[in-house]
Amino acid sequence: MRGSRTGSPGLRAPRSPDARRSGIPAALWAPAVLALAFLVLPLVALVVRVPWSRLPELLAAPEIATSLGLSLGSAAAATALSLLFGIPLAWVLARSAHWNPVARRSLRALVTVPLVLPPVVGGVALLLLLGRRGLLGQYLDAWFGIQLPFTTAAVVIAQTFVAMPFLVLAVEGALRGADRRLEDAAATLGASDWFIFRRVTLPLIAPGVAAGAVLCFARALGEFGATITFAGNFPGVTQTMPLSAYLALQSNPDAAYVISLVLLVVSVLVLVSLRDRWVSGVTA
Amino acid sequence: MRGGRSAATRTGAAAAAAAGVALLLAGCAGTAPGDAMTSTGTDTSADVTVYAAASLTESLGRIADRYEAANPGATVTLNFAGSSALAQQIMSGAPVDVFASASADTMRVVVDAGLADGDPVVFAGNTLEIAVPPGNPAGVSGLTDLANTALTIALCAPEVPCGAASTRVLDAAGITAAPDTLETDVRAALTKVELGEVDAALVYRTDVLAAGDAVEGIEFAGAADAVTDYAITRVMDAANPAAAAAFVDLVLGDDGRRVLADAGFTNG
Numbered sequence: 087m088r089g090s091r092t093g094s095p096g097l098r099a100p101r102s103p104d105a106r107r108s109g110i111p112a113a114l115w116a117p118a119v120l121a122l123a124f125l126v127l128p129l130v131a132l133v134v135r136v137p138w139s140r141l142p143e144l145l146a147a148p149e150i151a152t153s154l155g156l157s158l159g160s161a162a163a164a165t166a167l168s169l170l171f172g173i174p175l176a177w178v179l180a181r182s183a184h185w186n187p188v189a190r191r192s193l194r195a196l197v198t199v200p201l202v203l204p205p206v207v208g209g210v211a212l213l214l215l216l217g218r219r220g221l222l223g224q225y226l227d228a229w230f231g232i233q234l235p236f237t238t239a240a241v242v243i244a245q246t247f248v249a250m251p252f253l254v255l256a257v258e259g260a261l262r263g264a265d266r267r268l269e270d271a272a273a274t275l276g277a278s279d280w281f282i283f284r285r286v287t288l289p290l291i292a293p294g295v296a297a298g299a300v301l302c303f304a305r306a307l308g309e310f311g312a313t314i315t316f317a318g319n320f321p322g323v324t325q326t327m328p329l330s331a332y333l334a335l336q337s338n339p340d341a342a343y344v345i346s347l348v349l350l351v352v353s354v355l356v357l358v359s360l361r362d363r364w365v366s367g368v369t370a
Numbered sequence: 371m372r373g374g375r376s377a378a379t380r381t382g383a384a385a386a387a388a389a390g391v392a393l394l395l396a397g398c399a400g401t402a403p404g405d406a407m408t409s410t411g412t413d414t415s416a417d418v419t420v421y422a423a424a425s426l427t428e429s430l431g432r433i434a435d436r437y438e439a440a441n442p443g444a445t446v447t448l449n450f451a452g453s454s455a456l457a458q459q460i461m462s463g464a465p466v467d468v469f470a471s472a473s474a475d476t477m478r479v480v481v482d483a484g485l486a487d488g489d490p491v492v493f494a495g496n497t498l499e500i501a502v503p504p505g506n507p508a509g510v511s512g513l514t515d516l517a518n519t520a521l522t523i524a525l526c527a528p529e530v531p532c533g534a535a536s537t538r539v540l541d542a543a544g545i546t547a548a549p550d551t552l553e554t555d556v557r558a559a560l561t562k563v564e565l566g567e568v569d570a571a572l573v574y575r576t577d578v579l580a581a582g583d584a585v586e587g588i589e590f591a592g593a594a595d596a597v598t599d600y601a602i603t604r605v606m607d608a609a610n611p612a613a614a615a616a617f618v619d620l621v622l623g624d625d626g627r628r629v630l631a632d633a634g635f636t637n638g
Contacts, residue, residue, distance in 0.1 A: 218522075219566040235567050236522065236550040318551025318562070319527065325552075333554060336454035337529040 129350060136347050137340045144344040152322050153330040154348060160238065160326060161306035164245035165253075168302045172253040173295065177283075179254065180261035201251045208247055209315025216243065216316075240317035241324050245306035252305055253298035260294020261287070300360045307353060416610040417445045418617045419465060421456040423472030423531070423600065424557045425496065428580050429633040430470065433626050437617055444613065452530045452555035460485055460605060467614035470602040470621070472496070473531035477601040487611070490603035493622055494635035497597055498532070498539055499575045500588040501563045508569035513540065513590045515570060519548040524559045524571035527552035531598060532559070536572045538596040560585065574598070576634040597636065 137144065144150075179197065182190045200208060216223040218233045226232040234240045264287065272282045288295070310328040317324040319333070327349045334342035418437070422430050427450045434446035449456070449466075453476040460466050461483055469486075470493075471477040477490045502510050508521050516523055525547060526533035533552065540547050550568065553559040559571040564584045578587035602621055604614040620626050627637055 213565055213567060217565060217567045233522070314554065314558075318524070319554065320549065320551050323550075333527055333529050333552075335458060336452065336527075336554075339458065 132343065132346055132350070136343045140340065141344060144341055145348070147341065149321060149325075149330060150345060150348060153325050153327050153345075154352070156238070156241070156322065156325065157307055157327040157349070158352070160241045160245055161249075161303050161309075163242045164249055164306040165299055165303040167242065167246045168250040168253045169295070169299060172250050172298075172302075173257055176254045176257035176261060179258045197251055197254050199251075200247055205248055205309065205311030205313075206315050209244060209312035212240075212244060212247060212312065212316040216240075235316060236318040236320065236324060238317075238323055241313055241326060244312040244316045245309045248309050248312050249302040249305040253295075253302040256294055256298025256301060257291060260291035260298075263294075264290045296360070300357060303360075304353060304357060307349070307356070416613040417447065418467045418610060418613045419447045419449070420468045420470065420617065421449045421451075421460065421464070421466045422468075422470040423453045423456070424450045424555045425472055425532070425574050425576055426450065426470055426600070427557070429576070429629050429635065430621075432629045432633075433621055434617075436625060436629075437620055440620075441613075441616070446617065454530055455555075465609060466605045467608040467610055468602065468617055469605050470600060471531075472598055472600055473534065474599050474601060475534070476531060477603065480603070480605075485606045487604040487606045487608065487614075490601040491618075491622060492599045492601050493626070494600040494630045494637065495597045496574045496576055496600065496635055497593045498535055498572050499578050499593065500570050500590060501560060501573045501578050501581070501585045502570050502588060503563055503566045504583065504586055506586055506588075507566075510570045510588060512588070513543050513545055513592070516540070516547040516549075516572065517545050521548075521569040522567070523547065523549045524551050524553055524562045524568040525549040526556055526559055526572070527554055530555055532556040532572070532574060535596050535598045539572070539592060542595055543592055579634040600635070 175197065179194060182193065203211075213220060213235060215221050216226070216234045218224065218227045218235065223234060226234065234243065268290065269282050269286055272286045277285070308328055309326070310332065313324065313326060314329055314332075319325050319329050321330075325333075327345060331342050331345040331349065334345055420430065420434070430448060430450075434448055437446055438444055453471040453473055456469065457471065457476045457479050460469060460480055469477075469480060471480070471490075474492075477486075480486055481490060500510060500513070500516070502508070508515075510521070515521060516525075525536050528534060528537050532555070536547075551562070553562065553571075556573050556577055559568075560573050560577045560581060562568045563571045563573075564581060570588075575587065575589075575593075578585055602618055604611065604618060608614045621630075631637060
């Protein structure tokens with residue numbers, strides 16, 4: 087979905103990628119460096135404050151392993167759910183060009199709302215829908231005896247609510263950029279819609295799906311507000327790493343810095359390894 | 371997004387904006403003249419920034435209204451959150467004139483860091499009560515019900531003052547509670563009761579009173595053994611020491627005590 091088009095309306099002749107790399111206008115350097123510093127320096131300050139001499143002792147606290155496991159598991163589940171339901175939704179969004187413009191824009195806005203909604207508000211909204219007195223939750227409770235709040239499932243739901251829009255928008259962008267002529271060609275050769283989706287379109291948009299999944303996973307991993315509101319906070323059940331860091335900050339800041347460091351390292355590892363394996367490998 | 375729930379839920383974005391404005395004003399006004407120890411004959415029209423425990427939301431709000439009425443031109447900016455979170459912010463250099471904590475331990479952290487101007491004064495006490503949704507659908511009758519795994523129970527996390535008080539009460543009664551969630555501050559626990567998402571929560575008596583008809587309170591024997599002390603202090607390097615002292619005096623005076631008593635606090 088990005089940078090796929092070469093030969094943009096510039097004045098220079100096409101060059102090799104090596105020659106192109108030096109073409110950064112000088113005026114862009116200063117703001118670029120500032121932007122990077124702005125993003126990185128707070129993390130540097132965090133790393134500096136970590137009590138390195140007590141690190142092994144603080145890392146050994148069983149709560150860290152528990153909440154890290156919960157965080158990774160729930161974020162993976164939220165990403166899987168987002169893929170399962172988000173790709174079809176992105177498909178509908180991308181192929182809605184011939185719809186009534188009002189309907190198309192409304193649909194798009196609805197998908198984007200969770201991105202701008204304060205996560206705590208999202209958590210309250212989830213309680214009002216799925217809580218045991220909620221719009222749907224009261225029937226879940228009455229008919230099936232299912233109470234979602236304060237369960238690990240609630241953590242996954244909160245994370246999915248907040249993170250799925252990232253995936254949907256990324257995949258939608260990839261679909262819009264994909265060459266539909268390949269699908270048409272497959273159709274003229276007699277392939278069914280489902281076959282075309284699986285064997286032509288999905289491979290075509292794989293980089294976009296992967297980028298969206300990585301963003302979605304990262305957002306789910308850092309989720310705080312919706313989780314603490316909808317799922318509550320209990321070690322081993324709903325206390326993910328961000329919740330654990332927030333609570334530790336109240337009583338034991340050193341432990342909070344260590345938890346934050348672990349979350350930071352895990353996030354960087356996940357982002358770097360996934361990007362290398364899926365995204366750049368396919369787009370290059 | 372971080373800390374969104376605990377930080378100033380009542381005052382919300384307006385308070386955040388007001389805090390920014392107050393900062394600007396404080397910067398322009400410079401240092402308020404006068405001796406910090408006396409509140410008479412000094413500039414008390416200056417603005418005061420107060421960080422206070424979440425459970426003081428209604429009563430300090432009322433006292434702030436009186437302060438503003440008595441000192442034309444003065445604005446009291448209130449920031450309510452969990453005491454421990456506020457203490458952390460003060461230690462990190464937040465521009466605060468007055469700190470009111472819901473726990474002696476939390477106040478001690480600030481005193482030990484050399485950030486309290488003078489000795490903190492205990493100005494109120496609070497006891498715990500069981501809060502249940504209206505009509506008490508789960509039939510909760512006392513502390514022992516908090517050990518019932520079939521019920522959905524919210525407690526405050528042990529890291530925050532109401533959680534520490536809950537631990538003391540439960541330990542003294544020999545009860546091993548079965549909470550489903552450990553909330554990050556007492557108002558979050560109360561909200562879960564108001565929404566009917568939990569069958570019971572252990573919160574402060576004042577929170578039950580403040581919630582009005584939205585929850586019912588159940589008193590229990592032994593609550594008086596775990597009184598939470600509220601302490602107040604001026605913060606070192608306050609932008610407006612005289613105004614800070616005047617505000618503390620108002621809280622400690624007859625007017626302040628009456629407001630606090632009406633809200634259900636015991637007098638410290």
